[in-house]
Amino acid sequence: MSEERRLPSEDRRLEVLRAIVEDYVETQEPVGSRALVERHQLGVSPATIRNDMAVLEEEGLIAQPHTSAGRVPTDKGYRLFVDRLSQVKALTSPERRAIETFLAGAVDVDDVVQRSVKVLAQLTNQVAIVQYPSLTRSTVRHVEVVALEGARVLVVVITSSGRVEQRIVELESTPSDGLLSDVRSRLMTAAVGQRLPEASLRLADVIGTFAPADRPLVTSVVTTLTHVFSDERSDERVAVGGTANLARFGRDFDTSIRPVLEALEEQVVLLKLLGEATTDPTVRIGLETGTEGLPGTAVVSSAYGSSEQALAMLGTLGPTRMDYPGTMAAVGAVARYVGRQLADG
Amino acid sequence: MSEERRLPSEDRRLEVLRAIVEDYVETQEPVGSRALVERHQLGVSPATIRNDMAVLEEEGLIAQPHTSAGRVPTDKGYRLFVDRLSQVKALTSPERRAIETFLAGAVDVDDVVQRSVKVLAQLTNQVAIVQYPSLTRSTVRHVEVVALEGARVLVVVITSSGRVEQRIVELESTPSDGLLSDVRSRLMTAAVGQRLPEASLRLADVIGTFAPADRPLVTSVVTTLTHVFSDERSDERVAVGGTANLARFGRDFDTSIRPVLEALEEQVVLLKLLGEATTDPTVRIGLETGTEGLPGTAVVSSAYGSSEQALAMLGTLGPTRMDYPGTMAAVGAVARYVGRQLADG
DNA sequence: ACTGGCACTTGCGCCTGGCGAGTGCCAAAG
DNA sequence: CTTTGGCACTCGCCAGGCGCAAGTGCCAGT
Numbered sequence: 231m232s233e234e235r236r237l238p239s240e241d242r243r244l245e246v247l248r249a250i251v252e253d254y255v256e257t258q259e260p261v262g263s264r265a266l267v268e269r270h271q272l273g274v275s276p277a278t279i280r281n282d283m284a285v286l287e288e289e290g291l292i293a294q295p296h297t298s299a300g301r302v303p304t305d306k307g308y309r310l311f312v313d314r315l316s317q318v319k320a321l322t323s324p325e326r327r328a329i330e331t332f333l334a335g336a337v338d339v340d341d342v343v344q345r346s347v348k349v350l351a352q353l354t355n356q357v358a359i360v361q362y363p364s365l366t367r368s369t370v371r372h373v374e375v376v377a378l379e380g381a382r383v384l385v386v387v388i389t390s391s392g393r394v395e396q397r398i399v400e401l402e403s404t405p406s407d408g409l410l411s412d413v414r415s416r417l418m419t420a421a422v423g424q425r426l427p428e429a430s431l432r433l434a435d436v437i438g439t440f441a442p443a444d445r446p447l448v449t450s451v452v453t454t455l456t457h458v459f460s461d462e463r464s465d466e467r468v469a470v471g472g473t474a475n476l477a478r479f480g481r482d483f484d485t486s487i488r489p490v491l492e493a494l495e496e497q498v499v500l501l502k503l504l505g506e507a508t509t510d511p512t513v514r515i516g517l518e519t520g521t522e523g524l525p526g527t528a529v530v531s532s533a534y535g536s537s538e539q540a541l542a543m544l545g546t547l548g549p550t551r552m553d554y555p556g557t558m559a560a561v562g563a564v565a566r567y568v569g570r571q572l573a574d575g
Numbered sequence: 576m577s578e579e580r581r582l583p584s585e586d587r588r589l590e591v592l593r594a595i596v597e598d599y600v601e602t603q604e605p606v607g608s609r610a611l612v613e614r615h616q617l618g619v620s621p622a623t624i625r626n627d628m629a630v631l632e633e634e635g636l637i638a639q640p641h642t643s644a645g646r647v648p649t650d651k652g653y654r655l656f657v658d659r660l661s662q663v664k665a666l667t668s669p670e671r672r673a674i675e676t677f678l679a680g681a682v683d684v685d686d687v688v689q690r691s692v693k694v695l696a697q698l699t700n701q702v703a704i705v706q707y708p709s710l711t712r713s714t715v716r717h718v719e720v721v722a723l724e725g726a727r728v729l730v731v732v733i734t735s736s737g738r739v740e741q742r743i744v745e746l747e748s749t750p751s752d753g754l755l756s757d758v759r760s761r762l763m764t765a766a767v768g769q770r771l772p773e774a775s776l777r778l779a780d781v782i783g784t785f786a787p788a789d790r791p792l793v794t795s796v797v798t799t800l801t802h803v804f805s806d807e808r809s810d811e812r813v814a815v816g817g818t819a820n821l822a823r824f825g826r827d828f829d830t831s832i833r834p835v836l837e838a839l840e841e842q843v844v845l846l847k848l849l850g851e852a853t854t855d856p857t858v859r860i861g862l863e864t865g866t867e868g869l870p871g872t873a874v875v876s877s878a879y880g881s882s883e884q885a886l887a888m889l890g891t892l893g894p895t896r897m898d899y900p901g902t903m904a905a906v907g908a909v910a911r912y913v914g915r916q917l918a919d920g
Numbered sequence: 921a922c923t924g925g926c927a928c929t930t931g932c933g934c935c936t937g938g939c940g941a942g943t944g945c946c947a948a949a950g
Numbered sequence: 951c952t953t954t955g956g957c958a959c960t961c962g963c964c965a966g967g968c969g970c971a972a973g974t975g976c977c978a979g980t
Contacts, residue, residue: 262942277954280943298942298961337808374729376719384719384731386741396731396739463682473818474836476828483821483828491819607973620923625974643930643973 243282245272247291248315251303255551260300305516305550308528312513312554319555321563325353333567339363339392343469346544346568351472353560356548357490359500359531362467363391363541363572365459370421370429375414375451380404385454389426391541391572395464397454405447413440413448417455426459468500472546479526479549489523490547504543507533511558511565515550526550530557534565536573544568588627590617592636593660596648600896605645650861650895653873657858657899664900666908670698678912684708684737688814691889691913696817698905701893702835704845704876707812708736708886708917710804715766715774720759720796725749730799734771736886736917740809742799750792758785758793762800771804813845817891824871824894834868835892849888852878856903856910860895871895875902879910881918889913 249270253261263276263283272279283301286292291307294300303311321329332349336342343360350358374386381401388394420436421429433452440448473494480486493499502520505512511532514520519529531545545561594615598606608621608628617624628646631637636652639645648656666674677694681687688705695703719731726746733739765781766774778797785793818839825831838844848864850857856877859865864874876890890906 260942264942275954276942277944277956278952281953284944294943296961298940298959300942341808372723372729374721374723376721376731378717378719378733384717384733386721386729386731388729388743394741396741398733463686471840474833474840476836477833481828483832487828487832488819488822491821495816495819605973609973621973622923622925622975623921626922629975639974641929641931643928643971645973 242272242274243285244310244315245270246279246282247286247303247307248311250286250292250301251308251311251315254302255553258551260295260302262300265300303550305518308515308550308554309518312515316555318511318558318562321559325560326563329353329563329567333571336571339572342568342571344471346564347469347471350544350546350560350564351475353564354472354546354548354557355475355478356472356546356552356557357470357475357494358472358544358546359494359504360469360544360568361501361504361542362464362469363389363393363535364465365389365393365395365461366426366465367535367539367541368393369423369425373414373417373421373455375410375417377405377407377410383410383451385451385458387455387458395458395461397458399450399454401447401450403447409444409447413444413451416440417451421455430456430459466497466501468497468504470494470500475548478552486526490527493521493524494547501543503529503547504531504545505529507540507543509533509540511545511561513554513558528552528554530554530561532561532565534569534572536569541569541572587617587619588630589655589660590615591624591627592631592648592652593656595631595637595646596653596656596660599647600898603896605640605647607645610645648896650863653860653895653899654863657860661900663856663903663907666904670905671908674698674908674912678916681916684917687913687916689816691909692814692816695889695891695905695909696820698909699817699891699893699902700820700823701817701891701897701902702815702820702839703817703889703891704839704849705814705889705913706846706849706887707809707814708734708738708880709810710734710738710740710806711771711810712880712884712886713738714768714770718759718762718766718800720755720762722750722752722755728755728796730796730803732800732803740803740806742803744795744799746792746795748792754789754792758789758796761785762796766800775801775804811842811846813842813849815839815845820893823897831871835872838866838869839892848874848892849876849890850874852885852888854878854885856890856906858899858903873897873899875899875906877906877910879914879917881914886914886917 246266249266250261253269263279266279267276283292290304291310292301293304295302329349333342333345336345343362346360347358368389368391370387371390372388376384378384381404383399383401384396385399386394386396416436416439417433420432424432433455437445437448437452473491476487476490479490499521505514511530513528513530515528516525519527526549527547528550529545529547531543533540533543535541544565546557594611595606598614608624611624612621628637635649636655637646638649640647674694678687678690681690688707691705692703713734713736715732716735717733721729723729726749728744728746729741730744731739731741761781761784762778765777769777778800782790782793782797818836821832821835824835844866847866850859856875858873858875860873861870864872871894872892873895874890874892876888878885878888880886889910891902
């Protein structure tokens, strides 16, 4: 209970916890005191370990599935392990190169996202979740207004992350080419380089700079643009992959795998799982995911984007019994590469 | 063996097969002779049914999992059932309305596809697969060429199915507005209304109609368009949903569910599963799916599109032990509505 | 051609006992 | 006070045995 002064025995107890987590992650089976001293150089006898285990269990860090079984880490135990007993382990250089070359082959934003999901799933052997770059967090790179046949006009926006969004607007009358190019250039000046929410405000001001006769047209175009800028649907797009890795969960489909599959089909749940933007990989274990009905699962997530501005989230979902250091490394690495990839276009 | 003259007993045997399929689909358990006469008005005793069953088994239409169990239809049995013993059953009008209203809310092509997957999965309680409208099978509705900053040009294509594809082209020099609009109008005339493969040919001819000095520019644009028109990647896009319904498969994750999940992540496999374009819902059972490693699964698929031109495929994947008439009805209905939806845009 | 009867097969659920892994406690030693 | 060996105890797991129930195939009779 006295957390301030670290007793020698306290040190070993934590070492025991680490050993339990590592062994359990590897073997997927409750780990007993004998196996522990055999696999690790702890320098003490099983009996001593048992005493330590009793304390760890009292503190709620480990538990036994049933009386005559070994110990298993609790969510609280994993938490402590992640916070104080582990450090993100570096990826091997083949792994780094694999990520890099695989992502480099992407031809557009959709492709980047899809490839990220795949590479993340393969790297971690878990379910990978990647959110598409947020519209509201990127800036406007280009605005285009183009006459189609009749009174229809095509409005195109290109964002800093390389996404291209377009809408077709039905006008009341056919606009002249001169007016259109005028509209385009004034919209460009107002919006380019702005974040999307601010761009919406600037665009609203542009309407007033036109002659009253032209305002209906300009208003239609601006309204459309504003819709594009604040389209929540595209902000919520998420790609999922590696569902076959769910085998790593329990063997019982209905109680452990099915709810996960169901959750993975709900965008809302996915976004909640990814959580708040954080630069470094964040781990949320069990209830910390904020999602009920997914016991025994943990999420490792991170924001990706440029150094100044986070674009969106990505991460993995797996059993709490996972290789945290490795997963955090993979999530971090993929986030970095994806961010870099989307920084240029 | 004499297929020509239908004996009365032959009739009853088929009736028995139908009863077996229907009961097995409903109960998921091997069906015995006694249960059969109790649940259906067959007017004969269990012993007679047993004789019929023996014949059906000899013909390879049913089988028993083990000696003391009831009978289960074989793939061949399901095949016969689908071909000769069942007819597509009409959807209830609430179901029809559900499809219609749900699809009507879609705002663009992506949305239509996503909603179709969802509605199809819910309707059938199976895994739903919907291919995005094929580019190569649609026609060109509009071509746009727009100057961006510097020597960059945005090329936009809108297809008859409402898809909008765009590319950015880097030119060697900044083109004049006049030239660009000239290019645009000639490309439009050449391509609009054509199917994409033919449009590619027509566009190639357009290059020659320009002055030699302008040809490099026109060539760049045309090349880009040709790439867009024949982009296999977008032709192969597929959406999947309802994976949680895999519960209806076996209980054993590793042997029956995992391979399916793996297959569902491979675009190539998905496209193979959907099969060749057919207007009416087609059923492929077991090996007929042409995909190994998916025993016990059947696919119901159909093309969707306008009456003249199929746009792409959609369908469901489920255990061979499925409600074929209902599934075929659902697939057919969704295909019709989606086709209609994408016919206008 | 159909039926009732009967012997036979066999999977499944249930119980049982033995085995082994792992624990907790304790008394003794460092 | 910590560590250790010893020991009794608790359970989950597995194999074997048993009875049950379902369902079949065959045969003799109508």
